[in-house]
Amino acid sequence: MNDALLxxxxxxxxxxxLRFRRTSTLVLFVAMCVLAFVSIPDPSANWTLMSVGEARALYNSPAIAFATAVNFSVLGIGLLSYYMISNSVKRDVVSGVGNTLAATAMRSWEYIAGKFLGNVAFLTALTLAYMLVMMLMVTVRGEAPLEPMVFLRTYALICLQGIFFVSVISLVFETIPILSSRIGDFIYFLVWIALGIAPVEQLEKINLARQQAGVAPTLSNVPIAAYIDVIGLGTSMSAINQQIGADSSKGLSVGASTFNPALPVVVIREVELPTAWIIAKALTTLGFIPLLAIALAAFHRFDPTRLRASAGRSKRNIVAALGAVLKPLSRLTTIFWGMIQSLLGGQGFVRIVAAEILLVFTLHPAALLALVGLNVAGIIAPIPKVQLPIAPLACLALVFFSADIGIRERQRGSSALLLSVPMMKEHFILIKLLAAWILGLTFALVPLVRLAFAAPGVAVSLAIGMFFLSACAVGIGIATGTAKTLIVGSLILFYLALNSNGREPALDFAGWFGSAVPMVQVGYAVAALGFVALGWSAHWWRTGRA
Amino acid sequence: MLVLDSVTKRFSSGVTAVNALSLRLDKGVVGLLGPNGAGKTTLIQMITTVTKPSAGTIFYNDVDIVKSPDAMRSRLGFLPQDFDVYDNLTAFEFLSYFAALKGVRSKARVGELLEMVNLHTVANRVASAFSGGMKQRLGIAQALINDPDVLIVDEPTAGLDPEERIRLRNILSEIGGEKLVILSTHIVSDIEAIATHIAIMAQSRLQAYSTPEELLRSAEGSVWKGIVSSESFDSLRSQIRISGAVRKPDGVHISVVSAHKPFEGAAQTEPTLEDAFLFTLQKAGADTRAEPTTGKRDKAGAL
Known part of the structure; x- marks a missing residue:
């Protein structure tokens, strides 16, 4: 083996x-096992993994492989894995190892190639682990023999392209300063929607039209949507629809679906794509690799001059620019700092919570703008507008400005300093939770008051929803050590809630559509306590044992 | 042979970290001395090819390493100032990683180096849980893993206990017999026993480059010592720069680097290397009040 390959x-x-020894990977694997058990309910249950119309799909290897591979490709690979792997270069910078790496004979292209293949290896291993768990579920809940090769082929067909795509794009985003910031995280979320969701309907229509016209798929007539369907949802759904003669109107449902037990079960065969489509997908997959040239060109090779310039450029995003413009506003907070001293001087706990909230406004002057803007809008807008869009915007502000409230000191190496403050170590979780929640409530102060009179149930939902988000910020932040998990999780929740348009009360977590029943409100309050317990456990694990 | 010619590093902020520095270095231990912010680390980053100079050339064995950095990288061992390790890798794995990056294929070499820095008994422990001194020793091991011709260590004694410091100095001294070792520090005692040459940087420029003996000679007649009362010491401290002071029963024993007799009763004395360093900085007009420090004086209770 030559030196470069070595x-x-x-x-x-x-x-x-490094990735497999992280606690978060273990947590993820346990979560995958739990998800596998939950997502494939017993055939006698009143819901199922996959249904066609109102009929349940038989639990055979092709059906379970298809349904679980699609779910994993869309959410696991397409979305979550990006946020999991888009920190490999940053890790070398933050750990200080990059300085040493830069002085070795390692060439930049070798580093980028190594990081890319490292991403592919990690995601492939994760996919294989998930697939093995699902194969195990066939032996537990299956109604037909286990066919390992069907699983392998189906997972390869649906997931492989996504693995390559995310492995490349995460590296490209990470090396381009502006895209390596939170703005990049948000942009990737939009990319995921565009590449994951958009091609589905288009492919279904094209496929149906061609089927009716009797046009055979060839390499020359592969639809563009098949090329951009990098997470495999559109192509595999259209292939299954073709097999069972269904379309979206007839209701092929993957995931938790209800069904009519009186109807005979539908038997799904292995997913098969036209050869032309497989060739097209293979070509697109190989086509991602040249994109690594962008990462190579943008890679700083730990040169302090370029790193400094990168840091400057990554701050040149809209939020940072706004922060710079609004910086003078943060001087207003000095008045409140003085008030904390004089009014709350003797009350330690309240003073600390107030200081935590004030620190957010001092660090993020844009939060002051959000505070004023949302409350002024809350005064002048009619009640329906207060409910939507002002309440969701207040929730978004809460997520954005409190995402790192539980971890900012740890990230800057000043945890010991903070924990030495009286009462802080014992009440750390409670202080951070209250600070995040009260911060959120200040963004929605006027809307909450108006809703309390006009629609009390909605006001209660909004307050509980904000409590839930605050608990997530603290619990998930402390457990994972990063703000990314909260941001991604919240974006998915917001997306699902807004898309359901209030039809699904369980998704109306903050009362934006007024459809949350008391059971839903209680459910989110209990879930919030679960996240608090998670945060407390993680905090105790890190500090309490010392 | 490492030749630097008019090397300059200017940042986009307008700050010049290294200004037109020229130097020729051959084998031996070169102590790179200078106060914090003098430009030592930036100079080292340019020599190690981590960053490129804004102007000037750096040749190693007649190869321009700015244009062909691999010529230096393949023969280099480097311990940066803020060296750290990954979470979750053992010392053995970490060193094996750098062995692979540096093209070293022998696993025995990894074990050999761990033994050399006295980490062989904890080779399978996660390195991020090591103390600062242990991490620094692991850093030294990774710098030496490829048996480098040029070894560059930036502030290597940070976090090391006295025994480890002596051990490190011995290692560097031994390597310096055949190869080029550049040791950057602001602690004079780190280099006074082992440096064959000393380069002093201040205010982004090279202020002196000579052997320790020449440097000591340059400060002859400029170092004064004397005993003063505590009251006089307090007033003297505000008038002149005192390079060393130790309280004793008969008064405060002070030493001063100055071209003229600094106070009544002061007597000329033999300069130490630290005095010579301070004298060079004074000539350069650099602020010497906070620098440098020596282990010996710290322990003696410097004021």
């Missing part, structure tokens, strides 16, 4: 070890 192999192996 170096690439070392980078891949080290990345793989």
């Amino acid at each position: 170096r690439i192999r070392a980078i891949v192996a080290t990345d793989f070890i």
Whole structure:
């Protein structure tokens, strides 16, 4: 093996070890096992993994492989994995190892290739682990023999392209300063919607039209939507629809679906794509690799001059620019700092919570603008507008400005300093939780008061929804050590809630549509306590044992 | 042979970290001394090819390493100032990783180096849980793993206990017999026993480059010592720069680096290397009040 291959192999192996030894990977794997058990209910249950119309799909290997691979490809690979792997270069910068790496004979292209293959190896291993768990579920809940090769082929067909795509794009985003910031995280979320969801309907229509016209698929007539369907949802759904003669109007449902037990079960065969489509997908997959040239060109190779310039550029996003413009506003907070001293001087707990909230406004002057803007809008807008869009915007502000409230000191290495403050160590979780929640309530102060008179149930939902988001910010933040998980999770929740348009009361977590029943409100309050317990456990694990 | 010619590093902010520095270095231990912010780390980053100079050239064995950095990287061992390790990798794995990056294929070499820095008994422990001194020793091991021709260590004694410091100095001294070792520090005692040459940087420029003996000679007649009362010491401290002071029963024993007799009763004395360093900085017009520090004086209770 020549030196270049030796170096690439070392980078891949080290990345793989580092990721697999993280507690979060173990948590993820346990979550996958739980999800597998929950998502494939017993055939006698009143809901199922996959249904066609009102009929349940038989639990055979092709059906379970297809349904679980699609779910995993869309959410696991397409979305979550991006946020999991888009920190491999940053890790080398933050850990300080990058300085040492830069002075070795390792070439930049070897580093980028190693990181890319490390991403592919990690995601492939994760996919295989998930697939094995699902194969195990066939032996537990299956109604037909386990066919391992069907699983392998189906997962390869649906997931492989997404693995390559996310592995490349995460590296490209990470090396381009502006895209490596939170703005990049948000942009990727939009990319995921565009590439994951958009091609589905289009492919279904094209496929149906061609089927009716009797046009055979060839390499020359592969629809564009099939090329951009990098997470495999559109192509595999259209293939199954073709097989069972269904379309979206007849209701092919993957995930938790209700069904009529009186109807005979539908037997799904292995997903098969036209050869032309498979070739097209393979070509697109290979086509991602040249994009690594962008990552290579943008890679700073830990040069302090370029890193400094990168840091400057990554701050040149809209939020940071706004923050810079509004910086003078943060001086207003000095008045309140003085008030904390004089009014709350003797009350330690209240003073600390107030200081935490004030620190958010001092660090993020844009939060002051959000506070004023949302409350002024809350005064002048009619009640329906207060409910939507002002309440969702207040929730978004809460997520954005409190995402790092539980971890900012840890990220800056000043945890010990903070925990030495009287009462802080014992009440850390409660202080952070209250600070985040009260911060959220200040964004929605006027809307809450108006809703309390006009629609009390909605006001209660909004307050509980904000409590839920605050608990997530603290619990998830402390458990994972990053703000990304909360941002991604919240974006998915917001997306689902807005898309359901109030039809599904369980998704109306903050009362935006007024459809949340008391049971839903209680459910989110209990879930919030669960996240608080998670945060408390993680905090105790890190500090309490010392 | 490492030749730097008019090397300059200017940041986009307008700050010049290194200004037109020229130097020729051959084998031996070169102590790179200078106060914080003098430009030492930036100079080292340019020599190690981590960053490129804004102007000037750096040649190693007649190869321009700004244009062909691999010529230096393949023969380099580097311990940066803020060296750290990954979470969750053992010392053995971490060192094996760098061995692979540097093209070292022998696993025995990894074990050999761990033994050399006295980490062989904890080779399978996660390195991020190591103390600062242990991490620094692991850093030294990774710098030496490829048996480098040029070894560059930036502030290597940070976090090391006295025994480890001596051990490190011995290692560097031994390597310096055949190869080029550049040791950057602001602690004079780190280099006074082992440096064959000393380069002093201040205010982004090279202020002196000579052997320790020449440097000591340059400060002859400029170092004064004397005993003063505590009251006089307090007033003297505001008038002149005192390079060393130790309280004793008969008064405060002070030493001063100055071209003229600094106070009544002061007597000329032999300069130490630290005095010579301070003298060079004074000539350069650099602020010497906070720098440098020595282990010996710290322990003796410097004021």
